[in-house]
Amino acid sequence: MKNQTISLTINGKTITAETGKTILEIARENNIEIPTLCYHPDLEAKAGCRLCLVQIEGEKNLITSCSTIATDGMNITTNNEEILRTRKINIELLLAQQQDKKPAKNNKLLQLAKEYNVTKPRFPNRKINYPTYHFGHSIKFNSALCIDCRNCVDICDKQSIEYLEIKENKHFLEVTPASEQEHKNCISCGQCVTHCPVGALDTTDSIDEIQQILNQKNKTVVFQFAPAIRTSIGEEFGFPPGKVLTDEMVSALKKLGVDYVFDVSVGADVTTIEEARELIRRLQGNEPLPMFTSCCPAWVRFVEHNHPELIPNFTTVRSPHIILGGLTKTYWAEKHAIAPENIIVISIMPCIAKKYEASRSEMNINNLPPVDYVLTTRELAQLLKNNHIDLQQCTPEKADDFFGNPSGAGVIYGASGGVMESALRTGYKELTGEELPNLNLQEVRGLKGFKEAEITIGKATLKVAVTSGIKNAKLIIEKLKENPNAYHYIEVMACPGGCIGGGGQPIPVSPEIRKKRAEGLYSIDNHKKNRLAHQNPAIKTLYEKFLNNHQNIHTTCHTTYKQKAYEPVRISFPKEDQT
Amino acid sequence: MPTIIEKLYQTNLHGRGGAAFPTAKKWEILLQQQSEKKYIIANGSEGEPYVYKDEYILTHHPEQLIKGIEIALKTIDKSTAYLYLRTDYFDRFKASLEKHIGNLPITLFRETSGYLGGEETTLINTIEDAKVIQPRSKPPLPLISGLWNYPTLINNIETFYDVAQIDQGTYKETRLYSITSEGEKKGVFELPEHWTIQQVLEHTNMLPTFDFFTQIGGSASGEILLSDELNIPVTGSGAIIIYNKTTTDPFALMQRWLDFFFKENCDKCLPCREGVYRLREMINTKNLNESLLSDLFFTTQKTCFCPLGKSVHIPISSLLKKVCGVTITV
Numbered sequence: 001m002k003n004q005t006i007s008l009t010i011n012g013k014t015i016t017a018e019t020g021k022t023i024l025e026i027a028r029e030n031n032i033e034i035p036t037l038c039y040h041p042d043l044e045a046k047a048g049c050r051l052c053l054v055q056i057e058g059e060k061n062l063i064t065s066c067s068t069i070a071t072d073g074m075n076i077t078t079n080n081e082e083i084l085r086t087r088k089i090n091i092e093l094l095l096a097q098q099q100d101k102k103p104a105k106n107n108k109l110l111q112l113a114k115e116y117n118v119t120k121p122r123f124p125n126r127k128i129n130y131p132t133y134h135f136g137h138s139i140k141f142n143s144a145l146c147i148d149c150r151n152c153v154d155i156c157d158k159q160s161i162e163y164l165e166i167k168e169n170k171h172f173l174e175v176t177p178a179s180e181q182e183h184k185n186c187i188s189c190g191q192c193v194t195h196c197p198v199g200a201l202d203t204t205d206s207i208d209e210i211q212q213i214l215n216q217k218n219k220t221v222v223f224q225f226a227p228a229i230r231t232s233i234g235e236e237f238g239f240p241p242g243k244v245l246t247d248e249m250v251s252a253l254k255k256l257g258v259d260y261v262f263d264v265s266v267g268a269d270v271t272t273i274e275e276a277r278e279l280i281r282r283l284q285g286n287e288p289l290p291m292f293t294s295c296c297p298a299w300v301r302f303v304e305h306n307h308p309e310l311i312p313n314f315t316t317v318r319s320p321h322i323i324l325g326g327l328t329k330t331y332w333a334e335k336h337a338i339a340p341e342n343i344i345v346i347s348i349m350p351c352i353a354k355k356y357e358a359s360r361s362e363m364n365i366n367n368l369p370p371v372d373y374v375l376t377t378r379e380l381a382q383l384l385k386n387n388h389i390d391l392q393q394c395t396p397e398k399a400d401d402f403f404g405n406p407s408g409a410g411v412i413y414g415a416s417g418g419v420m421e422s423a424l425r426t427g428y429k430e431l432t433g434e435e436l437p438n439l440n441l442q443e444v445r446g447l448k449g450f451k452e453a454e455i456t457i458g459k460a461t462l463k464v465a466v467t468s469g470i471k472n473a474k475l476i477i478e479k480l481k482e483n484p485n486a487y488h489y490i491e492v493m494a495c496p497g498g499c500i501g502g503g504g505q506p507i508p509v510s511p512e513i514r515k516k517r518a519e520g521l522y523s524i525d526n527h528k529k530n531r532l533a534h535q536n537p538a539i540k541t542l543y544e545k546f547l548n549n550h551q552n553i554h555t556t557c558h559t560t561y562k563q564k565a566y567e568p569v570r571i572s573f574p575k576e577d578q579t
Numbered sequence: 580m581p582t583i584i585e586k587l588y589q590t591n592l593h594g595r596g597g598a599a600f601p602t603a604k605k606w607e608i609l610l611q612q613q614s615e616k617k618y619i620i621a622n623g624s625e626g627e628p629y630v631y632k633d634e635y636i637l638t639h640h641p642e643q644l645i646k647g648i649e650i651a652l653k654t655i656d657k658s659t660a661y662l663y664l665r666t667d668y669f670d671r672f673k674a675s676l677e678k679h680i681g682n683l684p685i686t687l688f689r690e691t692s693g694y695l696g697g698e699e700t701t702l703i704n705t706i707e708d709a710k711v712i713q714p715r716s717k718p719p720l721p722l723i724s725g726l727w728n729y730p731t732l733i734n735n736i737e738t739f740y741d742v743a744q745i746d747q748g749t750y751k752e753t754r755l756y757s758i759t760s761e762g763e764k765k766g767v768f769e770l771p772e773h774w775t776i777q778q779v780l781e782h783t784n785m786l787p788t789f790d791f792f793t794q795i796g797g798s799a800s801g802e803i804l805l806s807d808e809l810n811i812p813v814t815g816s817g818a819i820i821i822y823n824k825t826t827t828d829p830f831a832l833m834q835r836w837l838d839f840f841f842k843e844n845c846d847k848c849l850p851c852r853e854g855v856y857r858l859r860e861m862i863n864t865k866n867l868n869e870s871l872l873s874d875l876f877f878t879t880q881k882t883c884f885c886p887l888g889k890s891v892h893i894p895i896s897s898l899l900k901k902v903c904g905v906t907i908t909v
Contacts, residue, residue: 047716048848050882061889062881067716082881086850089878093853122871123857148846166711172856173711173846 006072011079023065023076024052034078035087035112037094037197038149039066041510042496043158049149050090051112054078062086088116094147096121098198105382106199106507109147133177134570135163136186137356138204139193144574145200146175152192152201159191159494160471161302177569185305185567189298189470189494190352190503203352203504206373207383213344213373214257220343223253224262224324224403228350228414228499229377231520235506235513236381237391242516244524247396254397255389263399264347265406267324268413268422269533270542271295274317274557275419276427279489283460288312290465290480290487293419295319297357298494298503300561302470307477308563316558318370320413321347321354322363324403325370326556331546332402340366346373348380350414350502353494362559370556376504407536408525415518416468416498417444417451420491424455424464426534432458439531445522447497447514450475452487468493468501583654584610586745595632595754596622596697596735597796597815598886602742605732608722609655612730619651619660620706620726623668623736624690624697627797628839630818632755633736635767637664637672640740645679647739650746651732652684659684661726663702666691694799694843698885699733701845713845714885735816756813758785759798760821776809776819787821792902794820799839800890803897829902833862836894844887851888854879858895867899869907877909 004019010032017026022045027034038049045067053062057075062083065076077083091113098109113119130144141152141164153175156164163186167176178184193201213221230246239245246263253261275293282291294300294314303310318326325347329340347354351374357363358371375383384391398404409425412418421441428436443453444464449472455462465487467473473492480486495501500517501509525531533539547553581589587603594600609617621644625633636644648660662676662685669689676687690696692705692712700715703726725731734742737755744750754772756779758765768783776795780786794801796815804811813819822832837859846852854875861868861875876892883889892909899905 045716046847047884050849050884053882064716085874086878086882089874090849090882093849093857093878096857097853122868123860126856148849148852150847171842172852 006070008070008072008074008076010076017070021070023054023068023070023074026070027065027076027078032078034065035115036066037108037112037147038151040151040155040195040197041512042195043151043154046150046154049094049147051087053083053086055080055083084116088118091116091118092121093123096123097126098145098147105378106196107145108197110198129574131571131573134204134572135177135567136188136190136352137359137567138352139186139188139190139201140204141175141177141192141201143174143176143200145198147198147200148172148174149197150175151195151197155191155195158471159187159189159469160474161187161189163187164192180568183566185301185564187298187301187305187470187494188353188356188503191495193352193503194501194505194507194509203355203376203379205379205382206355206375207379207386210346210373210375210383211386213346217257220259220338221257222260222262222328222343222345223256223258223348224264224267224321224328224345225249225253225348226264226321226350226354226414226499227268227411227418227521228502228505228517229348229380230411230524231414231517232350232500232505233377233381234391236378239391240516241513242518242520244520245391246524247398248391248394250399251394251397252384252389252391255394256383256387260400262324262328262403263406263410264321264324265410265413266403266536266538267320267322267327268410269407269536269539270323270327270547270557271317271320271413271419272409272422272426272533273539273543274553275315276423276430278315278317279423279427280430283462283488289485290490291315293491294561295413295419296493296495296499297351297353299470299473299492301353301356301564302473302494304561304564305566310477311561311563314561316560318363318557318559319354319357320410321349322357322370322559323557326363326365327542327546328403329368329370330365330552330556331542335402340368344372345370346375347371348375348377350377350499350505351495352376352503354504360559362561365555377502377506378504381506402538402541405536405538407533407539408528408531409533410536411524411528412521414499414521415445416447416493417441417466417491418498418521420444420464420466420489422533423489424457424462425532428457429532429534431460435532444491445518447511447518449496462489463487464489464491466491468498469496470494583650583742583746587742590745590750590752592738592741592745594735595737595741595816599814602734602738605722605734606651606654608720609730609732612723614730615657616729617655617658618726618729618731619648619655619658620702620731620733621648621660621662621736621739622697622699622702622733623662623664624694624702625665625668625736626694626697626843627799627816627818629757629759629764629798629820630816631757631764632767632817634668635755635757636736636740637668637676641672641675642679643740643743644736645676645683645685646743646746647741648685649683650742651734651739655732659686661686661688661706663688663690663706665696694839695845695885695887698887701885702733703731711845711847713847737817754813754817756783757818758783758821759818760785760787761823773812775811776804776813779813779819780809785819785821787823790824791821792824794818794822794894799836800887800893802893803901805901824902829898830862830865833895833898834859837862840887840891848882848884848888850878850882851884851891854883854888855891858891862895867905869905872899872907873909876907880909
């Protein structure tokens with residue numbers, strides 16, 4: 001049955017398509033636009049918003065193109081008078097249920113309203129005084145903007161967190177965070193945010209604060225950018241997904257008036273070395289195996305809230321941006337004779353949970369947080385736009401020494417499997433004294449949510465697993481209950497595809513977009529002269545000059561974890577929000 | 580000796596739940612499915628106001644109902660059955676039904692999902708204990724992939740009652756009529772299915788002497804027919820509701836229907852969630868905006884996900900037209 005094709009007609013145009021695809025998929029592949037709000041390629045079609053209705057010849061009723069598989073010979077109309085009328089009315093009904101006090105970015109409904117020329121709804125708004133829910137440390141859900149499409153609930157279920165629920169409120173079934181009695185915790189993965197079509201879910205943003213810091217100019221401001229955003233930031237400025245824009249982004253950041261721009265991938269190189277060493281120590285000693293990665297703070301939150309018994313299995317190595325921030329405020333600060341308290345480190349991350357991670361007091365060095373602020377990829381784009389900086393107009397510039405030039409291994413951290421691959425490249429060298437013959441560990445690459453491999457290092461065989469999407473981590477935990485020795489080393493990323501699919505990344509996102517962002521990262525690695533963390537000259541110097549004693553390594557590169565208490569949701573109402 | 584499916588074809592039995600799908604066809608499709616398991620469900624959700632014929636069967640003919648399900652179990656290979664009952668029916672009839680069920684593989688199910696729980700895909704979600712009670716997309720038809728993705732036959736309780744009589748050769752092409760007048764349940768009457776409403780009312784001595792109008796099918800989704808429009812057979816689930824034309828406040832009546840829809844709908848699809856809410860708001864103010872009404876009727880009818888939403892406009896537009904003299908062109 002595979003590879004069979006069908007022939008159908010859409011709006012009079014004859015189209016050949018693969019079998020098994022929906023009418024919507026085929027239409028979009030052929031540049032025939034059908035409006036949707038609740039449809040998302042990551043989710044099962046719900047057919048709830050009713051905007052994608054089309055007419056199939058011979059069918060009495062209009063049908064939803066998102067949920068209907070096309071069959072041979074179908075004659076489909078996507079835009080007759082009747083369909084256009086239903087769309088206009090339905091858009092109007094949606095507008096009237098959305099309290100439009102502040103047009104949210106990424107509000108697809110407002111775009112559709114403009115396109116279909118629906119101006120002022122004939123109904124009073126029905127969500128006046130609907131509250132905003134604050135949860136997961138830095139996620140806010142403005143229920144007055146919600147159009148009840150339930151994508152957030154579905155993706156939260158798909159993550160198997162089930163924090164967002166459907167509950168009854170005065171005869172309406174509405175999206176609501178889990179009640180206090182349930183004691184569930186949001187892990188801040190932010191998938192609800194990237195799957196919301198109207199911007200009702202967002203991060204608490206730090207853009208205004210950062211702008212103030214930039215305007216004051218009385219501190220040394222350091223921006224450091226994560227591995228995963230160099231191939232996604234372009235989407236906010238009209239570039240295709242996956243376009244490598246590292247140096248253009250550096251240039252844009254410099255235009256903001258930033259003193260120094262560092263690459264978090266250099267921090268990743270330190271993480272790699274420390275993590276490889278810890279793995280070897282665990283393999284040879286008495287500490288628990290398997291070792292889990294801990295650079296994904298949403299995964300850390302998940303374990304600290306739900307599986308504290310796994311805390312001893314976390315690597316104690318800090319995540320790359322925390323390490324780099326710490327090194328900036330210690331080693332680099334001393335070298336440049338700047339007082340650490342006069343340095344402000346701002347991380348740009350593909351992630352919402354990184355905001356939480358930066359606030360963890362366990363990370364502080366001499367009572368200072370290594371990272372002062374975290375901006376998401378989307379927030380950075382907004383900050384640049386606020387300052388009239390267009391990435392399309394930026395001439396490439398290199399990131400600053402000493403933390404400007406990572407290995408290829410540090411860059412692939414942004415894709416699921418990247419941490420594992422980097423650590424194994426270095427671990428191989430540490431264990432055998434030789435370099436890994438083939439640096440491309442294909443078994444751990446790709447967008448599959450669950451990958452496993454056996455890697456031979458010298459006489460030992462290392463059993464590893466790589467998961468992305470927290471549901472797959474749950475599967476691993478179950479598997480370990482049956483067989484505690486199933487693996488030695490496990491990489492977990494909470495978001496699908498790893499950080500390239502992170503909750504702070506540009507919207508929209510789809511499997512296709514994640515694939516391209518990841519390919520971009522691997523292409524950087526492929527073209528790098530140096531693809532190994534331990535061969536990065538900057539890292540070598542760092543280990544000679546600063547990370548040459550247990551004390552320094554311990555304070556800048558390692559941390560601790562502990563069971564965390566339940567975090568209740570905070571609710572605010574429009575009046576409070578205005579003050 | 581003809582098989583039961585042949586007999587169902589011969590008698591031309593149509594489902595009694597409201598949609599009137601040919602029963603023989605349903606059974607045949609289920610029979611053709613290749614599957615390790617199949618389910619048969621007798622639907623006794625009966626959630627619409629003033630429809631109470633299933634209750635009548637459960638009270639007076641439980642043995643015939645179970646017989647009908649038993650025939651289905653024998654006809655359909657690898658099948659087990661559910662008898663799906665609204666909460667109060669379950670509580671009242673459990674003991675009596677269990678006696679008749681004996682060792683048959685029939686599970687009694689206590690349904691708590693209201694009016695929408697009678698819609699067949701919502702019914703499946705209810706039995707599966709889905710987190711949110713709402714309808715599923717069709718296709719696939721439950722007959723192909725229903726309860727726990729197995730082929731599933733869903734028939735109304737009355738349909739199984741008829742099947743038993745067809746099997747015994749006692750079926751007389753009758754159906755059950757629930758008759759209500761001025762809010763008073765007058766009873767359930769078994770009369771020929773091809774009779775007109777007029778004939779049914781005359782025969783049962785229910786034809787009012789006062790000026791009246793009727794609602795046919797159920798007291799939420801049923802269409803309004805005036806006293807001179809009764810020369811047609813009953814549709815839907817066979818309910819005839821009589822209203823006193825002089826004393827009935829049409830706005831109060833529409834409010835009652837819309838309150839019912841507003842509370843009972845699932846809010847999954849936009850036109851039903853928002854459309855019903857906006858219709859209710861407008862009727863509550865008694866201030867009719869005709870072009871808006873036209874748009875709301877149009878979109879609920881054309882774009883709602885399930886039959887509940889698609890039928891919301893029927894009682895309101897027919898009442899407005901025939902009783903209030905307001906014709907809304909859609």
